[in-house]
Amino acid sequence: MDPEKVKEYFFNDRYARFSKIEIVDVKEGYCKVRMEIEDIHLNALDILHGGAIFTLADFAFAVASNSRGRAAVSINASITYFKPPTGKIVYAETEEINLGNRLATYQIKVYDDKNTNIALFTGTVFRTSKETSFEGG
Amino acid sequence: MDPEKVKEYFFNDRYARFSKIEIVDVKEGYCKVRMEIEDIHLNALDILHGGAIFTLADFAFAVASNSRGRAAVSINASITYFKPPTGKIVYAETEEINLGNRLATYQIKVYDDKNTNIALFTGTVFRTSKETSFEGG
Amino acid sequence: MDPEKVKEYFFNDRYARFSKIEIVDVKEGYCKVRMEIEDIHLNALDILHGGAIFTLADFAFAVASNSRGRAAVSINASITYFKPPTGKIVYAETEEINLGNRLATYQIKVYDDKNTNIALFTGTVFRTSKETSFEGG
C-alpha cells in the first residue's frame, strides 16, 4: 500500500474536504485525521457539531478500512460523546479491532490538541471482493 | 412552541447550514429535514457520504429533542446504512420513541424522493434543566 | 416456511429455553416471543436484568432473520432501555427494516403486558449462502 495513492484517492472525498478534514497518517488498517475547528463546524450552541465529529471519525474509518486492499463499505456505526473540545484542533485515530474475510470492525478515538477525550466511534464494514489500487510501484 | 422560533434558533447551526440542510417541519418532539444532494456531499466513490447522512439525521434529532422545552444534549447515536440514494433529495424524519424526565430517545428514518430506504439512526439525549425559549407570543 | 419447523429448530436454543423464552408467533421475516418474569431473570436491584431483556430481543431477532430461507449470523446489535417492566410478562416483537442480499436489519420492540415501553433493540445479520430447512411439506 502506497500512502500517497490513498491520500490522492481520498482527496476526491468532497464532504471530508469541504469539512476541512486532512489525513495526517495512513498505514495498512490504520488512519489518523485532523480538523481545525472553524465557524462552519459549529452548531446552534456554538460548540462543535456532532455531525462534524462523526464525519471526522467516519473519514478515518473509511480510509483505514479501505487501506486493506479491498473496497470496504460501511454497514453501521455508533458514536458516544464525552466532552466538547477545549482546544482548536480535533483528531480522530483508528484502531483495527477485528479484520475478518467479509467483515471488519474499527474503533476511532476523537480527541483534541489539549488531549480532551471527545468521543468514541465504533464502525463495521463489509469487505467487498473488489480490489483497491493503492499499491505502490 | 413556536416553529418559527425553533427555525430561527437553528439557523445558527452552521454545520447544518453549510451542509445545506433545511427544516421542512417541526412540532413538539418531531422534526423533518431535507438536503438536496450536491457535489459537496459526495465521498470518494461519488456516492452520498455517510457523514452527510449522519449529519442530516443528527440535525433532525437535535431539533426534535430540543423542541420539548428543555435544552437536550446528545449522549450517543447509532446509524445503520441500507442503500445509497437513487433520487436527488434526501429526507430525515424523527419518531420520539421515549420521553423521560432526564433521557429521551429518538429514531430517525433517512429516505430519498424515490422512497429509497437509506439509513436508520437511533439517538439518545440528556435533557438538561435549562429551558429553551421557543414559546410563541 | 413452516412455523412448526422453525419452532422445532429453535427449541434447540438452550440459552433461550433456559431463560424461559417462548415463541408466540413466527412468519417470514417476523417473530414475536414472550417471557414470564421469574426470580431467575432479576438483577441485584430486583428488577429485570438487561441481559435478560437483550436475550429476549435477540432470540426474536434470530428467529425472524433465519426465517428468510438462509442461515443468518448476527453482526452486531444495540439496545436502549426505557423503563423497567411493571407487568408480569415481557414481549419482544420484530420489524424487518431492511432485507438485502448479504445484510438484513431488524428492530425489536420490548414491552410488557401493561404495555410499558421497555427497550428498543436494533440488530444486523450477515446472510450466509447456507439454506435453512424450514420449508413445509
Added chain:
Amino acid sequence: MDPEKVKEYFFNDRYARFSKIEIVDVKEGYCKVRMEIEDIHLNALDILHGGAIFTLADFAFAVASNSRGRAAVSINASITYFKPPTGKIVYAETEEINLGNRLATYQIKVYDDKNTNIALFTGTVFRTSKETSFEGG
C-alpha cells in the same frame, strides 16, 4: 470500596448467577468476569448464544459502573460479534472510557481462554445521586 462487599451485593444478581457468571476481579471502575461454557449457554447452532455473551459483558459493565460510589443505571449498550469461542472459558473485562458526573461509558472486551477475540461491548450508564454502600471498614 471493598471488593468483598461488591461481590456480596452482586451475588444477588440472579440472572448472572443462573448464567453461571463469576466475578474474577473488581476495583474502582473496573471488573473482570468469567463464564465456563456449558450446554445451557448454547444456541440452536450449538455455539455460544449472543444473549449469553451480552449478559456476560453486561454484568462486568454493571459491576464496574456501580463500583464508583453511586448507583448507576444502564442507558444503552451496543455489541459487535467477531468469532465464536474456541476455548472453554469466556472472560469479559471492562475499560472505563469516560467518567462524568451524570454519565459514564465503559467498553468491555469479551475473549476466551485461547485468547479468541469474541466481541466488543460499549455501554453508557446514568449515574444516580444514590450512594452505594460498598465502603469497607
